[in-house]
Amino acid sequence: MNTGQLVIVGVDMGATHIRICLLSPDGQVLVTAKERSLPVVENGMAEGLAGFIGRFIAERGAGVAAVMIGFPASIARDRKRIMSTPNLPCAASEFVDLADNLARRLQCPVAFERDVNLQLSYDVSERRLGDKLVLGCYLGTGFGFSVWLNGAPYVGAHGVAGELGHIPLGDDAARCGCGNKGCLETLCSGVALARWYQGAARDYPLSDIFTCAGDDSYITGFIDTAAKAIATGVNLFDPEHVLLGGGVMDMENFPYPRLIARAGDFIRKPLPYEEITFAKASSSAFNGAIGAARMARRIMLPAT
Numbered sequence: 001m002n003t004g005q006l007v008i009v010g011v012d013m014g015a016t017h018i019r020i021c022l023l024s025p026d027g028q029v030l031v032t033a034k035e036r037s038l039p040v041v042e043n044g045m046a047e048g049l050a051g052f053i054g055r056f057i058a059e060r061g062a063g064v065a066a067v068m069i070g071f072p073a074s075i076a077r078d079r080k081r082i083m084s085t086p087n088l089p090c091a092a093s094e095f096v097d098l099a100d101n102l103a104r105r106l107q108c109p110v111a112f113e114r115d116v117n118l119q120l121s122y123d124v125s126e127r128r129l130g131d132k133l134v135l136g137c138y139l140g141t142g143f144g145f146s147v148w149l150n151g152a153p154y155v156g157a158h159g160v161a162g163e164l165g166h167i168p169l170g171d172d173a174a175r176c177g178c179g180n181k182g183c184l185e186t187l188c189s190g191v192a193l194a195r196w197y198q199g200a201a202r203d204y205p206l207s208d209i210f211t212c213a214g215d216d217s218y219i220t221g222f223i224d225t226a227a228k229a230i231a232t233g234v235n236l237f238d239p240e241h242v243l244l245g246g247g248v249m250d251m252e253n254f255p256y257p258r259l260i261a262r263a264g265d266f267i268r269k270p271l272p273y274e275e276i277t278f279a280k281a282s283s284s285a286f287n288g289a290i291g292a293a294r295m296a297r298r299i300m301l302p303a304t
């Protein structure tokens, strides 16, 4: 089979792009690459993913020690069963037994993780916050949230903890992609922001929304809703650090100072308000894939 070294593989499977990271056993990033997701998986998820990973492995003449794949999905506590992927262009049946199928094809352990947990895992390792309680709030297509607790992402009793995007702090009349009504994401998400932008004629592109409409009452209300959601997470978990990121927050002139100030209005005093620190999450596109590979190295390889 393989004659070269073993590598650890991390994959970040997004709706638009799929990204891969190969890691050496001692933790060095060997390769990062991205391709469009749809061509990789359109003829079958298991075959497509195994082929995609296999190509990069073959190029290095290496073997695979472990594979961790991040999905924008709810994943059961066994970190194998994918329960809901509203943002991926695939039928739910594609995910049945996917981890075991991939493990057979790739001849190595395969596990899955929610994508925001991998993003936070990356940010925590870069900032050396592994022993802290850290919240990641990622405002992108949806409202991603992740809790770093006791040295790992906190996943709850069933694997689905941290769904801040689905607290009932949204439009009571609107149905969320998850099936419930009134979720936060119906008001506070990239999808909601784009819907507002498209609801009238604008003389600026969507990417300039915070530059050209920052004082509009819709945008100030949008930021207030995000602040209330972040404060809810902070008041529940009492973290040391909150990292803020995601595609919407990465947009030009996103009002970070206002968001943090408004979150502060709703955070309990004197604590955690007086001690908490906010920081921007890193926004490199390969964080999720690198985070996946690092987590695989940490939890899927036999201890040496």
Ligand SMILES: [Zn+2]
Pocket: 165, 166, 176, 177, 178, 179, 180, 183, 185
């Ligand atoms: Zn929902």
